[in-house]
Amino acid sequence: xxxxxxxxxxxxxxxxxxxxxxxxxxxxxxxxxxxxxxxxxxxxxxxxxxxxxxxxxxxxxxxxxxxxxxxxxxxxxxxxxxxxxxxxxxxxxxxxxxxxxxxxxxxxxxxxxxxxxxxxxxxxxxxxxxxxxxxxxxxxxxxxxxxxxxxxxxxxxxxxxxxxxxxxxxxxxxxxxxxxxxxxxxxxxxxxxxxxxxxxxxxxxxxxxxxxxxxxxxxxxxxxxxxxxxxxxxxxxxxxxxxxxxxxxxxxxxxxxxxxxxxxxxxxxxxxxxxxxxxxxxxxxxxxxxxxxxxxxxxxxxxxxx
Numbered sequence: 001x002x003x004x005x006x007x008x009x010x011x012x013x014x015x016x017x018x019x020x021x022x023x024x025x026x027x028x029x030x031x032x033x034x035x036x037x038x039x040x041x042x043x044x045x046x047x048x049x050x051x052x053x054x055x056x057x058x059x060x061x062x063x064x065x066x067x068x069x070x071x072x073x074x075x076x077x078x079x080x081x082x083x084x085x086x087x088x089x090x091x092x093x094x095x096x097x098x099x100x101x102x103x104x105x106x107x108x109x110x111x112x113x114x115x116x117x118x119x120x121x122x123x124x125x126x127x128x129x130x131x132x133x134x135x136x137x138x139x140x141x142x143x144x145x146x147x148x149x150x151x152x153x154x155x156x157x158x159x160x161x162x163x164x165x166x167x168x169x170x171x172x173x174x175x176x177x178x179x180x181x182x183x184x185x186x187x188x189x190x191x192x193x194x195x196x197x198x199x200x201x202x203x204x205x206x207x208x209x210x211x212x213x214x215x216x217x218x219x220x221x222x223x224x225x226x227x228x229x230x231x232x233x234x235x236x237x238x239x240x241x242x243x244x245x246x247x248x249x250x251x252x253x254x255x256x257x258x259x260x261x262x263x264x265x266x267x268x269x270x271x272x273x274x275x276x277x278x279x280x281x282x283x284x285x286x287x288x289x290x291x292x293x294x295x296x297x298x299x300x301x302x303x304x305x306x
Contacts, residue, residue, distance in 0.1 A: 145191070
């Protein structure tokens with residue numbers, strides 16, 4: 001299964017949430033591959049705490065592969081190469097967790113037929129080897145998004161399940177931007193249809209993920225003045241209405257990640273030790289990642305109610 005993670009704006013929590021989802025799927029026993037298609041800023045390795053690729057690799061990254069400079073992109077075994085104390089001892093029963101980084105300083109680039117062909121061939125090879133392939137795309141209407149829409153429209157990928165996660169923060173600006181990214185004149189729906197995708201099937205393959213969502217009932221907000229608590233509750237209700245109006249409501253929602261200081265300040269994998277031992281992360285955050293990871297392959301989460 002191919003999972004494409006995208007957002008219209010930066011700072012949505014797309015990469016850190018996607019990395020945590022990949023980590024949780026690997027913990028459950030799946031073999032997971034994470035592709036850093038954020039060509040302008042290939043920094044996924046920072047979330048996995050892999051020091052040799054914090055801003056990509058010097059050569060043989062995804063840029064080099066897609067441009068035909070190497071036959072295969074470099075792979076990083078996260079369990080073996082991460083400096084994270086929570087990853088140094090790989091738990092029994094876990095699946096593989098492989099990061100395919102971009103090139104350091106590679107930047108965005110216009111993709112042509114050869115790059116699309118190589119992209120499709122890579123997806124097919126990985127689909128045979130891994131249970132879940134998570135592709136972290138650049139923010140906005142990027143060349144990376146156009147390339148994967150073109151690649152997944154090819155006949156050889158017709159039998160591969162592809163799903164899209166669109167990330168946004170719980171603000172008016174982010175809700176409006178996320179809706180435009182999917183449903184706008186140059187959004188995912190229009191761009192996919194122009195490349196031969198069935199628009200209805202593509203629409204049903206898209207779900208939204210809300211990040212950094214403040215919970216008015218959380219202990220983090222117990223010291224708010226009554227007026228502040230009422231204002232926060234009113235904001236939440238207004239954003240819920242706005243999301244529904246922009247087709248980001250409950251039937252299109254895969255899940256939400258609560259506001260968490262660890263994610264805000266550190267952008268890291270949330271391990272069980274972070275929640276149960278050091279207690280620096282909130283249990284609700286761990287539960288949100290576990291729920292999102294499970295929902296990736298739960299068809300009930302992707303069936304739109306009539």
